[in-house]
Amino acid sequence: MDDESQDRLELALQASNEGVWDWYVGEEDIYYSARLLRLLGYDESSAPNVIARSAEYLHDEDIEDFQNSLRDALSPDAADNLAADCRYRHPDGQWHWFRIRGVVVRDEEGKALRVVGSFIDISRRKMAEISLEEERYRLRELIDNVPVNVYYKDKESKFVMANTSIAKRFGEETGEDLVGKTDHDFFGKAHADTARADEINIMETRKPQINVIQRENWEGKDDTWVEITKLPWLDRHGNLLGTFGVTSDISNLVRTQRLLTNAAEQLRQRNIAFEEELQLAREIQQALLPQSVEGLILRAHDREVSFACRYTPASEMAGDFYEVMPISQDCIGILVCDVMGHGVRASLIVSMLRGLIEKERDSATSPEWFLYGINDGLVSILERADVTLFATAIYCVVDLKKGTLSYSCAGHPAPIVTRLNKTRQLAHSDGKKNPALGLMPKSTYTTRSISLDDIDRMVIFTDGLHEVENNDSQQLGIDKIIEKIHETSPQKIDKSLDSLIDYARKHSVGGDFNDDVCLFAMDVGSGL
Template sequence: MSQPDDKAPTGQSEELGRTELALKASNEGIWDWYTDETRIYYSRRILEFLECGEGSAPNLFLPPHEVVHEEDQEAFGRALRGAFDAGGPELLAIDCRLRTGSGGWVWLRIRGSVVRDGKGHTTRIAGSMIDISRRKAAEAQIEEDRHMLRMLIDHVPLQIYFKDTESKFVLVNRQMASWNGKRTPQQVIGKHDRDFFAYDHWKEAAEDELTVMETAEPITGKLEREVRDDAKDTWVLTSKFPWLDRNGSICGTFGVSSDVTDLVEAQQKAAHLAEELSRRNASYEEEVQLAREIQQALASTRFPNVRTKDHELTFGSRYLPISGLAGDFFEVVRIEKGVAGLLICDVMGHGVRAALVVAMLRGLLEKQRESAGEPGTFLSGLNLGLASILERADATMFATAFYAVIDLNADELRYACAGHPAALASGPDGVQSLAAARDERGPGLGIIPAAEFPTSTLSLERVERLMLFTDGLLEAENGEGEPFLETRLIKSMSDGKERPLQAMLDGVLKDVLDYSQNHSFDDDVCLLAMELQKQESRPVSS
């Protein structure tokens, strides 16, 4: 761009100066083309975009437009023809890929003002260009993430759906479409339950959804009889949740259901199968936690009562997700009288994909209850189930986990690790790391289907407290970029040994936040702790 004349009026010089500064700040370049000439003016910034010198830069707007990417040539030509049309728009606007002087490609946003003479002929087009390659790359990555998420949803063996405030479907997975007799999810969008079911069923379902929207409270584990006019009745175990946007406003409902027809029919045919049906329903109830995780509605602090005549376990937890959809979760399982399992997991990444994997792990956890007393076997079951689902979905995900069993009857602590930070145990000998050695650790869940997870044992005489945590606690950094790490965590736990369990957890979080540069966490943080307390002999209920 030419410099302003030294003799130009002061106001004009200032205006030109402001224009140059504004263009520099916006990273835009200027072009100017008199359409009866082959020559075109490019500012220095555009020449940098095109990686060309002033004498070698092509006129992009002259045919055959060879520097325009072949996939963009049709749209480019259409926009250019509009600019030369006497009744065309006043603005030339096109985003396209252009070949640079080095042979690479650059995405440019091209804008130009069209100047026409009195007869409507285009005589001049001038405007700006800006490099939008990073934005286009980000858009492509978002689209790929959406594709992966859709694949995962469509391969989960459950019916998943979202409905608007009028109870009309706005999103369903393939399983849900097939359940309603349709080949594709698109054939279900916009329809109501009345389009598939008899009045008694769809009316009750619509009333449930209205209640969920009015109260913002979920309905979970409801057994529904689905009555159709043209098919036999089916039974599903369903859970429905309020669908909220990021601002907390109600958008409708979403839900998860699973087919339990065979179980209900078996119950109806034989009363003695009722107990088996109840256990299976409990398993399905764990699977429907998928939707609960999507809304970050699961962070339970209700713990089971685990004790013997001599000892009792108390539990504490802290859950600090950094976003609406986190990948950390924990669970305390009452295995039998005097025996409890403590599980903590951290799923790769954040957002919807991580939340869906969390939900699947919760469903798999319920299916592994029979092996819950043996940590290595328990983690092997979780790993095999997760690897199988991810393989079918062609998705690359994994989770780390630490699982410990407190057995008051055998007076021992059994534990296994799947690529997770070592748990900390405090006792008469101070604070020690569990599964700190390489031979005590297995790989993350979902990576190697046949992976093994060694089980280690520690006498409860050496354990007064146990603390499990996710790596967000260790990764908090100070102003010099140094992470908190395990040594500082061990000291924090040791400093709080005389405090009540809940106060100790608060103290650990405070120590980490005080250490952190921004007094906040950069990753999800999950803490699960147990304290072994002696009690006076008294009758113990089963």
């Protein structure tokens, strides 16, 4: 070969990333082209015979395949071609992939004399193939292990690929078992026909079905429910191949939803009945409250006492209440009570307290004994029921003959009084709060008296008024209540209570009370 032809060959081999070798079978020497020497990483004087000494230079996993291919190629009755893809250890320690090709030259008797061939560096291609295989493997692992059914179908709606999940669902072992089958092999005719019609429509319109819930009818099995997404299957050029989809078995969800729907309907019916009973109970509770005290006036011994009240329950069933109990022509008892919490439980305690009040009417002239009897009865009931509840209360006796207001508090705020443009909160019976009702048996209560001459107006209130909170969780507080009562003291008693309620609402979040509010007030004047 002349130099020009040799150069042309070298350029062609270089362009193809290929080098030439020539080996006489059985000899140690081997010829490598300049290009192949560069690929192998050796010069001509040190280059090893990779073909004859493959075990020293090829990857352990490739040695056996290469040697088998070489042995077969050299056999008298074999084809004359050698073909193997192997990893070769480069002198720099890196592994290079080579596609080794060779043609055997034989004598007249068929004995192999010489092998001429090429090495092609396919490292980049091989790494790309390995990467692609790994990517396909990861994708297949994902498809086979996701808890949903994934499948591809051809234009005839025959399965082309399916994951393990859908295979198990159809009673098969692997996705390969579904290949070539259709929905008619598993479902009832009606459902299979519907599925086929849907897939034809998807292929014709190229419009997918997204998150469609369907009922599946099986042959010989109970119906199931699935959420389906089906799309047209196109190749990378946009040519239609069929359909593919993802389905999720939502049978348990549907069954649960139906149970919840039934339960919700039952609860709705029960709630209606409960609301009706609650409304009846509220009407009864409201009916048990004293009739409006507006217009109620107690006159005797040159004095006149008028009354007003405001009652604002926080719920249908309230825990605050008041009682006005005539004792004699010139004496009246006033009870304001606040049961812990509100709602049905609180209203039940209210009912108990009303019964105890009736029982203790004989001691109504003595605030301390009146509260003592109510507390003893309530503690006894709650202990038998193994319930912990309590109620605060204030009981006042207005005696025009004696000209006094006597009161006793059971864990309740003391009244606020106004006299001659001064407003203050009265002291508790003995300087400290007595225990609330229902907590301790045999609790003692003390009475404090004040002359009616020291009262122009008295206001009794429950904690729902002064404990109302604003957006910063700050309570209104008793001091603010005192200021407002003082500010509105020139107003008539009804107007004063309305102003007090409005003032508290403006302080509250959203203008509402979170607890029951009960206000009871009286004005003391001359009866002349």
